[in-house]
Amino acid sequence: MTTNQTKWWQKAVVYQIYPRSFQDSNNDGIGDLKGIESRLDYVKKLGADVIWLNPVYDSPNEDNGYDISDYDAINPEFGTMEEFDSLLSEAHDRGIKIVMDLVVNHSSSQHKWFIESKSSKDSDKRDFYIWRDPVDGHEPNNWGSFFSGSTWKYDENTGQYYLHLFAEGQPDLNWENDKVRQTVFDMMNRWVDKGIDGFRMDVISLLSKPEGLPDGPVAEGAEYASSNDMVANGPKIHDYIQEMRQKVLNNADIMTVGEASNVNIKNAKRYAAADGSELNMVFQFEHMDLDQNPNPNLGKWDNAPLYLPKLKENLTKWQTELAGVAWNSLYWENHDQPRSVSRFGSDAPEFRVKSAKMLATLLHFMQGTPYIYQGQEIGMTNANNLAWEDFNDIEIKNARKYLVERDGLIDADTLLDYVHYKGRDNARTPMQWTDGENAGFTEGTPWLKLNDNFDKINVDQALNDENSIFYHYQQLIKFRHDLDIVTTGRYELLDPEDEQVYAYKRVGEGEELLIINSFAEETLERDYQVPANAELLISNYEDDMGTELRPYESKVYRIQK
Structure with a gap:
């Protein structure tokens, strides 16, 4: 039972769906909205209250939907707006809420706003994005992209560079521009009016860029300054989110979670303040970096053993310091992280089930809102069978392009070992429903190669075993719903x-x-x-x-x- 002081999203458990890999209904090898709708009873059986959908908007898919070309249209690969409306209605009929991914730090370079912005320095959309003149014939500053290389792309037509913190096809929107903010808020309100139940906000802490876009310090041996260090939690970020709260988020009883790159406790207390002035909660990444060597040359592609006291210290800090003043989000894995049982537990056959249940128990009895990523509830593992030609992820491809082929900082075999441990495609292999053809995901050719252990690890097997990881998660969710002590x-x-x-x-x-x-x-x-x-x-x-x-x-x- 929920107390008067407890918000619904504090008792909720969220099930994250990566639509491309969840369930294909038309056998084109790509998961879709009708496929998700056909599996709603599965989510209901698990006990989850909310589905977080990774982006389903129209997109050229340079970064698998995180490069949006039309915020008001559904990607035809996933279906139609009518099919989205049907999914939303069917979910609501089952008591399941739908949270949409909001990607507004950047758009696609194929969005009509950017096409107009790029057309001329005099375009009325020029200031929708961040354009700068060359400095001494080079990039305007020394920032490095999250996906390797520079954050700047030169445009021959207008003689200026545009900023892209991520891929070249993801130009950053200029949140200093009042019209940009209002246009985004109007779009968000259209989705709220449609009846969605909240937003997961992609890289929300990067919206506010530092004044003057100054050069940053370059670590020894690195080529560029860290954009994360230069941009995250910028000078106007809380102004922007408070404005969003007033113009959008207060219009309905919705759930909000911000992906807050480089967030610390101090910032999180503002982003997720209990007074409801900004967001309900944030995703922080400190515990995701504890198995990484601080190598500026290689970034995330340099692993270290997890030292358990460090994990305890970190998670405890977030538990104790946010208590009563802000709210935690709880997760081990998502579409950007590898499979948790392979990373923090053991995917060896004799230990996989036990360690997956252990990780689930550890997290779900903490204070905060737990997130379960598709397949986590059956103990899906990293996909060590994927070779270089099998990967789809731009981050992985760029790592090889820059670190191996251009700079020779690491050999391809060593990088492949790191990718098998920490690459994003580990979590993006298709959902394993059965031990049959293509794991029951599609009768076509899957867009991404399947993990080859689907004959042993799949939903059918889990549902037929009363001691499976699935039923362990089901119990954990019930405790969260029933026991106030888990929340308070x-x-x-x-x-x-x-x-x-x-x-x-x-x-x-x-x-x-x-x-x-x-x-x-x-x-x-x-x-x-x-x-x-x-x-x-x-x-x-x-x-x-x-x-x-x-x-x-x-x-x-x-x-x-």
Whole structure:
């Protein structure tokens, strides 16, 4: 039951769908809206309250839909607006809300705004984007793109450069321009009027660029300054979001989550303030960088072992410092991150199910809104069978283009190992529904090669096994709906220096929860002084060995005080 102080989205669990890879209904090899609609009962069975749809707008797909050419049209690959309306209606009939991806830091270079902007320096859309003259015959500053290379692209026709923090086909919108902001707000209101239930806001912390677009510091050995460091959380970002709140977000009871690159606790307290002045919550990435060596040459393509005390320190900081003043989003994976069981657990056959359940338990008993990425609930793994010719992701392709072929900073085989560990296509391989043809995703040729373990890991198998990861997630979701302590209880970390076990408490009035999670592949001994009258709520083993923790064992006790 939800209390008067608790908002609906604080009790909710979100299921993220990457439409291209979820379910194909017309056998063209690409997932679509009708395919999603056909699987709504599956989402309902899991127990999720909200679906977050990755972009379904019209797009040339340079970055798989994050380069939007028409914000008011559906990509024909996915279907029609009528089919979207049907999906929304059918979801609502099942009590499932739909949150749309909002991508307004940049548009596609094929959007009519940019085509007009590029046509002439005198175009009335010229100032919709960020254009600058060359400096000494070169780029206007030394910023590096998130997708490798420079952030600037020269336009021969007008003799100026335009800014693109991401791909060349993703020119940045100029949020300094009042008309840009109002045009975006009008578009958002049209979607709100259509009945959608919220927005996930792509790279929202990058909207406000620093005045003068100055050069930034270049790390030793790097070619460019970090755009993330130069642009994230800029001088007017909170003004823009507060204006969005007043002109759009207050018009309906919707959920908002901002993807906040480079966000820290201080900024998050503003972005996700409990007073409702900006957004409901943000995605932060600090825990996603803990298994990365700080190599300026290679960026994310340089792995380090995860040190569990660092993970505990980081997640605990967000749990304790946002408590009562802002709201957390909880996630292990998404369309931009590899599969969590391969990254933080173990995808070895003997450990995959246990470690996937453990990771789920650890996260879902924390304070915040949990996000489940499609396939996570059945323990889908990284796709080590993909070779260079199989990848679709522009980030992966550019990494090879710049780091291997142009600069020789790394050899292709070593980079491929990193890609198999952390590349985005790991999460984008088609959903594994069955052990049949193309995993039940399509009868055509899949747009991206399937993970070759779909004969062993698929929805059919999960639904037919009462001890599957799917049913573990189903239980976790029910606890979040039913137990107020999961939403409101105080978080307390236990044994911060323990390198093998992550244990914490949630403390409420008259009761507490003890959550114990082993990251070890061997059996351990840990005594948490569990009272004799404690109730074992959930575990990933069928029995309880007390102080003995088996490989990847996870268990939650409810203790009455």
